[in-house]
Amino acid sequence: MIVLQVSMKLEMKDAPGQLVAALKPISEVGGNIIAVIHQRDPDSCDDTLNVQIVLELKEGRLDDLVALLKKQGVHIQRIGKERLLYRRTVIMIGHLMHTDLSDTVDRIDSTGFAEVSELSMSMPAVSERSSSRLTIKSVTRDDMERAVSILRTVAREKNLLLIEPMEEIA
């Protein structure tokens, strides 16, 4: 299931209960609110309230959310969305070129659920071991675990040293 990170700018009446009315539909469609940012202009004598909301939402539920918000009388000024991507950076050390770097990258890219989005490399001399930093992106956390597990296998096969990041203490 693809999860979206949605950022919305909402405009509502600056009156009691309005913000709650705007947030309620989000939980109704199973969304997860990440941030609510008030933007009350101190110079404004206007009685409208602008609120920016960042949330996570399963793709497919966005249309439902928009419809529910409209029904509550909330005006959506702007909406932005992107596929929520997990990002993890690893470092690999060894004979990266001699062990077919493009194959190493392809082993991740060919999965369809993760890809190498950045590669930085340093090669001191032809015979010496080189060091590289790979940033992997995936759609879900499980996919990331699978991608890193593939890299572990590749590192073993090609005798490369794989340095993983500290997992977040959850």
Add this chain to the structure above:
Amino acid sequence: MKIALLGMGSVGRGVLEMIAAKDLGITVTGIADSKSGVIDPDGINPARILKAKKKTGLCGNKKISAADVVSKADYDALVEVTPTNATTGEPGLGYIRQALKRKKHVVTSNKGPIALAYKELKTLAAKNGVELRHEATVGGAIPIFHTLEHGLAGNEILAIFGVLNGTCNYILTRMSDEGLTYEQALLEARELGYAEADPTYDVQGIDAAIKLVILANTIWGNGVSLKDVNRTGIDLLTPDALRLAEEEDCTIRLIAEAIPKKGLLRVSPRIIEKNHPLVVDGTLNAITLETDMAKEITLIGKGAGSLETASAIIGDLLFIRDRYVKRP
């Protein structure tokens, strides 16, 4: 409280110095090094033995052995600080067994016996109604076991993460700060006395893995051993790798971790954010505990050193004194 001391290396000397300098209510009735020993039920003057050891290399009479001190001296607690043997645990393991069987408390800094035979020794201690304490085996001066046993009593320990080897941490700090190669940083560590002539035990993560095994056995009683640790050292790291980490506001440190829920027991170099509490400089050690009630707690301190290790040993001794032994 009467103690017998086995081992006159830097740790043993540190313990004696502090007993001589402080009014701790501790009387030493037996001392042995690898070649000699001294027994006196009326108490030995620690300062005199330190002087003799410095002058002659011996602490006592060649006819008195460490085994004699263990079996014949009159003491409440044995302080066992002989050198670590990670394969057999000897000779320390035998001395500890013997003292426990004599119903004597044991305080040790020796990782070998604790990593190899924790369960057996703990059972033996309980059977004889005495304490086996080993605060000094992990994290030097950091009171990790006291924290776990008392301060965090009642907590479920969910995970441990640690920087447990000062030599590796020194090398990585220097590679990161000064762009030194691994070889240069290792040479420097040797010159400063932080690394042994044969650095294998430290740089391949064996020392950190042994400490992780001790932590895991003490906390969870899960009977794991060195061979259960998934271990990668730091000897293949490049300055480029540290620079690549640096570009992301990170660095690389040798991290020991145990997460029973995931079946994870690992020592490996890891990319870690520079502002992470486990990123400590030089020879410092750091341990983060993740618990159900207290959540995360990180302890940072000197991982080695004569007085630093003596601090851990004396803490154990005074704990035993307060609980079991009456002050004179």
